Amino acid sequence: MRPPICDLCGERISGPGGGLVSFLETPHDKAINKRFEEPGFVGHPANLFWFCQRHLPAAQALAHLRSAEAFAKLRELPGQD
């Protein structure tokens, strides 16, 4: 697992409010995630991302998209720096 840092804004997630969002798995993600079935393989699923409290609701609303599409939309949200 990656440390809990928002994949959109880089904010460290501490306390309640932030969380993980699993986006639609692409064939590329699937190939990476397949390695988790191997015994002893430790890592972070390719389609799983951290979001801070500010970005989690918007990210959850886009979870039906592939991560690249979801991030493109999230970056267009008003108030993003």
Ligand SMILES: [Zn+2]
């Ligand atoms: Zn954030």
